[in-house]
Amino acid sequence: xxxxxxxxxxxxxxxxxxxxxxxxxxxxxxxxxxxxxxxxxxxxxxxxxxxxxxxxxxxxxxxxxxxxxxxxxxxxxxxxxxxxxxxxxxxxxxxxxxxxxxxxxxxxxxxxxxxxxxxxxxxxxxxxxxxxxxxxxxxxxxxxxxxxxxxxxxxxxxxxxxxxxxxxxxxxxxxxxxxxxxxxxxxxxxxxxxxxxxxxxxxxxxxxxxxxxxxxxxxxxxxxxxxxxxxxxxxxxxxxxxxxxxxxxxxxxxxxxxxxxxxxxxxxxxxxxxxxxxxxxxxxxxxxxxxxxxxxxxxxxxxxxxxxxxxxxxxxxxxxxxxxxxxxxxxxxxxxxxxxxxxxxxxxxxxxxxxxxxxxxxxxxxxxxxxxxxxxxxxxxxxxxxxxxxxxxxxxxxxxxxxxxxxxxxxxxxxxxxxxxxxxxxxxxxxxxxxxxxxxxxxxxxxxxxxxxxxxxxxxxxxxxxxxxxxxxxxxxxxxxxxxxxxxxxxxxxxxxxxxxxxxxxxxxxxxxxxxxxxxxxxxxxxxxxxxxxxxxxxxxxxxxxxxxxxxxxxxxxxxxxxxxxxxxxxxxxxxxxxxxxxxxxxxxxxxxxxxxxxxxxxxxxxxxxxx
Amino acid sequence: xxxxxxxxxxxxxxxxxxxxxxxxxxxxxxxxxxxxxxxxxxxxxxxxxxxxxxxxxxxxxxxxxxxxxxxxxxx
Numbered sequence: 001x002x003x004x005x006x007x008x009x010x011x012x013x014x015x016x017x018x019x020x021x022x023x024x025x026x027x028x029x030x031x032x033x034x035x036x037x038x039x040x041x042x043x044x045x046x047x048x049x050x051x052x053x054x055x056x057x058x059x060x061x062x063x064x065x066x067x068x069x070x071x072x073x074x075x076x077x078x079x080x081x082x083x084x085x086x087x088x089x090x091x092x093x094x095x096x097x098x099x100x101x102x103x104x105x106x107x108x109x110x111x112x113x114x115x116x117x118x119x120x121x122x123x124x125x126x127x128x129x130x131x132x133x134x135x136x137x138x139x140x141x142x143x144x145x146x147x148x149x150x151x152x153x154x155x156x157x158x159x160x161x162x163x164x165x166x167x168x169x170x171x172x173x174x175x176x177x178x179x180x181x182x183x184x185x186x187x188x189x190x191x192x193x194x195x196x197x198x199x200x201x202x203x204x205x206x207x208x209x210x211x212x213x214x215x216x217x218x219x220x221x222x223x224x225x226x227x228x229x230x231x232x233x234x235x236x237x238x239x240x241x242x243x244x245x246x247x248x249x250x251x252x253x254x255x256x257x258x259x260x261x262x263x264x265x266x267x268x269x270x271x272x273x274x275x276x277x278x279x280x281x282x283x284x285x286x287x288x289x290x291x292x293x294x295x296x297x298x299x300x301x302x303x304x305x306x307x308x309x310x311x312x313x314x315x316x317x318x319x320x321x322x323x324x325x326x327x328x329x330x331x332x333x334x335x336x337x338x339x340x341x342x343x344x345x346x347x348x349x350x351x352x353x354x355x356x357x358x359x360x361x362x363x364x365x366x367x368x369x370x371x372x373x374x375x376x377x378x379x380x381x382x383x384x385x386x387x388x389x390x391x392x393x394x395x396x397x398x399x400x401x402x403x404x405x406x407x408x409x410x411x412x413x414x415x416x417x418x419x420x421x422x423x424x425x426x427x428x429x430x431x432x433x434x435x436x437x438x439x440x441x442x443x444x445x446x447x448x449x450x451x452x453x454x455x456x457x458x459x460x461x462x463x464x465x466x467x468x469x470x471x472x473x474x475x476x477x478x479x480x481x482x483x484x485x486x487x488x489x490x491x492x493x494x495x496x497x498x499x500x501x502x503x504x505x506x507x508x509x510x511x512x513x514x515x516x517x518x519x520x521x522x523x524x525x526x527x528x529x530x531x532x533x534x535x536x537x538x539x540x541x542x543x544x545x546x547x548x549x550x551x552x553x554x555x556x557x558x559x560x561x562x563x564x565x566x567x568x569x570x571x572x573x574x575x576x577x578x579x580x581x582x583x584x585x586x587x588x589x590x591x592x593x594x595x596x597x598x599x600x601x602x603x604x605x606x607x608x609x610x611x612x
Numbered sequence: 613x614x615x616x617x618x619x620x621x622x623x624x625x626x627x628x629x630x631x632x633x634x635x636x637x638x639x640x641x642x643x644x645x646x647x648x649x650x651x652x653x654x655x656x657x658x659x660x661x662x663x664x665x666x667x668x669x670x671x672x673x674x675x676x677x678x679x680x681x682x683x684x685x686x687x
Contacts, residue, residue, distance in 0.1 A: 235622030236682075243621030244684040250618065251663050251679075263663075272621060273630060447683050450665050451658045488685035491656075558663025 001025045002211040003065040003505030004033070008041075009107045011122060011129065013195050014055060014114030018129045020106070028108075029507075030597065033064035034481035035474075036521050037109050038080035038091055043524055043601060045111075048531040048608050052084040052187065053169050053194040055115035061098065061160070061200070062109040064481030066500045068100030068208055071220030072227045072492060073483035075099050075286025077183075079160070082532075084171040084187035084194075085342075085392055086413040086437045089528040093441075093478065094175060094183025095285025097202075098158030104204025116196040119167075121149070124202045134198035138167060141335035142176040149201050158202040163337030164379045166193035170390040172342035172415070176334065181285060185339035186414060186436050211506030219503060223496065228289035230490045237282070239272025240292045241308040241489075246271040248312070248419065251450060252558045253427075255317040255420045257365055258348035259409050259546065262420045262554055266321040270311050274323055290485060298327035299368075306330055309440070312418035313344030318351070318365055325368040332372060336379035342392060345415035346378070347371055349393045349408055358402040361385075406545040411438035419446055422547045423455065423559040426462035429572050432541040433466065433586070435474065435525040442474035443467075444488075455559075458568040463575035475518025520596040522580075523588040527598070527605040530587050534609035537585050541573055583612040613638050613674035617645070620681035627651075636672065643668035645678060656683040 004025070011018045031040045038060045050056045060080045067074055077099045083090025102110060105126050112122070116131070119138035123130040137145045142163040149159050158177075165173035166189030173189030174182040184191075192198075210216055231237050245267065248254040252262035268274070275294050283305050284291025298304040304327035314333070315326040333340045353359040363370050377386030388396050393408035393415055409416045414437020421428035430443040443466045453461060476497060477484040486492035498509050530536055543564070546552050553563040577584065581592030590611050593602040602611060618631045627649060636645060642659050646668075651657070659666055660679045672678065 234682075235625050238625060239621050241684075243682070246618075247620050247679070247681045247684060250620075250677075250681075251660055273624065444685055447658060447685065450660070451683070455664065 001028065002209050003501070003507070004028045005103060005106050005108050005209060007107050008109045008111060009124065009129070010111045010113070012114045013112060013116040013120060013131070013197060016131045020127075030517075031521070032479040032517050033067070033108060034062050034078040034093070035080070035091055035478035036517060037062040038078055039089060039521055039524050039528065041109070041111060042080065042082065042089060043528050043604075046082055050082060052082040052087065053190060055113075055195065057082050057191055057194070059112040059188065059191045059195060059197065060109060061102065062481070063099055063103055064479060065504050067481050068103040069210070069216060069220060069504060070224060070287055071216070071482075071500050072223050072486045072496070073285065073288050073290075074481075075288060076481050076483055077102070078478060078481055079175045079184040079188045081188055081191040083414075083436065084169070084190045086186060087532055088412060088436070089525045090184070090186030090188065090436055091478075092174070092184035092186060092188055093481065094177055095181040095288070095483070096158055096160060096177035097156070097286050098160055098177065098200065099481070100286060101158035101202040101204040103208050104206050105202060106204065106206055110200070112195060112197060114195065119196050119198045121199040121201060122197060124200070126203070126205055138198055139164065142337045143335050145199060146176070146178075149199055153201055153203065159199060160192075161199035161337075162189045162192045162197075163335055165336040165338035166190055167198070168379065168381045168390070169193050170338050170378060170381065171392050171395075172339040172346075173337050174339050176337050178285070182334060182337070182339070185342060185439070189337050210504045212503045216500065216503040220500065224287070224289045227486045227490065227492055230492070231290035234490050236489050237290055237292065239276050240294050242272040242275045242294070242306065242311055244308050245312060246273075252554060253420050253424060253446060255312055255418050257319055258317060258345075258352035258407060259416075259420050259422070259544075260352070260552065262422065262559065263557055264316055264319070264321075267316055269321040270315045270323050270326055275306060275311070278323055285483065288483065290490060292485060296323065296327050298331050299324035300328055302328070302331050304328065304331040304334070309418045310340035310344070313341050313348075317344050317348045317418070318371060320366060320368050320371070322368065329368065329371055329375065332375045336375065338375070338379060341417055342415040343375060343378070345409050346389050346393055346396070347374060349396065349404075350374070350389060352407055353400055353404050356404070356407075358404045359400055406549065409544050409546075411543055412540055414438050416544065421543060422552065422554070422564060423562040424449060425458050425564060425569060425572055426453070426466060428543045428547060428564055428569065429462065429576060430466050430469070432543050432573065433576055435522055438543070443469035444473070445469055458572040460575040460579070463572055463579055466576060467579055470522065471515045471518040475521060476514050479517060479521060480514075516596070519580075520598060523593060523596050523598055524601055526582070526586070526588055527601055530605050530609040536587065536609070538570070538573060541586050542569070587611065613672075615672055615674070615676045615678055617649070618677065618679045620679060621684070622682055623651070623680055640672050641669050642666045642672065642678070645672065646680070649680075651680065657681060658683060
């Protein structure tokens with residue numbers, strides 16, 4: 001088999017055992033890798049109803065067929081498990097040298113089961129697997145843990161680790177790698193912590209099986225240079241992702257004051273120009289030639305790497321407009337290993353709840369010092385406040401009641417990313433139907449929506465575009481496991497990806513083959529949700545209620561007086577289901593499942609929920 | 613008539629300013645403004661007026677705030 005190593009490493013932390021398992025080429029072609037492998041393994045192996053933070057959940061690291069091979073932005077891995085945030089399928093991706101090293105050690109995926117009896121670091125070096133004590137860094141942040149690992153193994157190894165947030169099972173704890181990357185905002189750091197797995201370190205030295213290694217090397221290295229050239233010519237990385245902040249502010253899409261407002265006169269203070277002015281370093285993932293990370297000094301002199309999502313949600317959304325202060329909040333989230341987006345939304349929710357009189361407290365929007373303190377209380381789960389906010393906005397709102405659920409900015413339990421959709425129906429749909437909760441990585445439809453359609457429209461063209469983007473972003477880039485930025489930000493052609501895939505696998509796939517795999521994975525994830533929530537209905541795919549509340553409409557600016565409408569949104573959702581071949585609950589029909597080759601998986605789902 | 617032009621991201625480097633007031637003849641369209649600024653027509657972009665997308669042939673009005681941005685794609 002070329003393109004895949006053909007092996008998965010399965011580790012049991014309870015028994016301290018491991019085994020190398022094989023998979024067939026037929027299985028590999030059906031699921032390709034990354035999210036495809038993770039979703040299939042979790043669907044087959046997890047009993048519905050399992051506690052996401054118990055030993056029966058599994059932590060998966062899954063790679064794609066071009067991982068570890070020099071080509072544009074292939075240094076990424078998917079981390080997955082049942083999500084502590086949503087109770088459904090959860091995953092995320094992050095830049096890490098683990099992508100290359102795990103493949104060179106001979107594996108396309110790692111499955112971690114059970115729970116260690118003490119803090120543990122899993123060390124994988126080719127065929128050798130060790131369970132090493134990690135008590136020395138238990139209770140430490142991700143930066144110190146990373147240094148501790150580098151001191152033992154050198155800087156060239158692949159590392160995944162967690163901070164205090166993961167250890168204490170903050171539900172939105174992430175997995176961290178290198179000095180500035182994080183992934184798995186669906187709570188994958190908490191899953192690691194629940195297993196007392198402080199870190200994974202990987203070193204691999206074997207060749208990765210490829211059909212045409214010389215052709216791939218020539219193509220991949222040439223393309224890396226070309227992406228670099230295009231990026232420099234376009235100027236994208238001058239402001240990187242934070243170029244979008246000023247634009248969102250102009251078009252009334254910026255989250256301000258827990259998404260109550262869509263723009264702010266002080267937003268320029270934290271925009272891409274100011275970020276570039278404050279830049280002290282640029283940061284990227286392995287195999288990246290258009291590095292997106294912009295590092296600044298925070299207000300305590302520490303180096304903090306920022307991008308749009310964390311600036312928007314830890315800045316304007318909290319009404320904090322001082323870049324070093326935002327950098328400080330970002331640094332703390334990174335060091336504690338908690339998600340910057342959910343962290344920002346949790347703080348803004350708490351400030352809003354106080355503002356609305358639903359909760360008593362001193363915390364206010366704009367208070368950076370208090371925000372820092374709260375993040376620490378959350379990471380340590382200090383009772384009662386830190387412990388409650390560590391649960392995320394959905395659960396905190398359930399505890400508070402008094403109407404707070406309406407402005408807990410989440411879908412399916414996962415907080416929304418940094419686009420204020422109070423009058424952007426297509427982007428609201430993209431958050432609504434994201435298969436892991438409200439994540440922007442699945443389908444970013446906002447520019448298409450504002451440029452090529454009427455903002456007022458709830459027509460099928462928006463549902464179709466959401467699906468088109470899901471197939472690429474949540475599909476292709478998540479199962480071939482490569483960063484989407486070359487395509488999405490500097491126009492690197494999608495046709496390059498079947499080219500890379502065919503060079504390593506020896507197959508002759510087209511983009512259409514990829515779209516079928518994308519649809520299959522999305523449908524399987526829906527079945528995962530059905531098994532967990534047999535009484536599921538379309539309301540699970542609705543965005544936060546405050547986006548439909550006329551009293552929350554802007555009073556001035558581009559969308560003054562306008563707000564999403566329930567009936568129209570529901571119609572847009574139905575367009576999405578119709579195009580996808582899903583029923584009125586948002587579950588794939590039998591016919592759709594058959595077409596996607598999921599008859600066996602459908603039978604497994606029917607033991608728990610009905611199909612139409 | 614006087615309008616305000618705001619550039620986003622890489623356009624700032626390309627044209628040497630971030631935001632400025634400009635005097636343009638009455639009847640100037642969005643596309644005409646791109647011509648005045650010598651913006652590469654082939655480069656993907658989104659132009660908004662007062663926060664809403666504007667078609668190339670639409671005439672600008674005095675006091676308009678026009679934003680010219682590359683097509684961001686959400687990271």
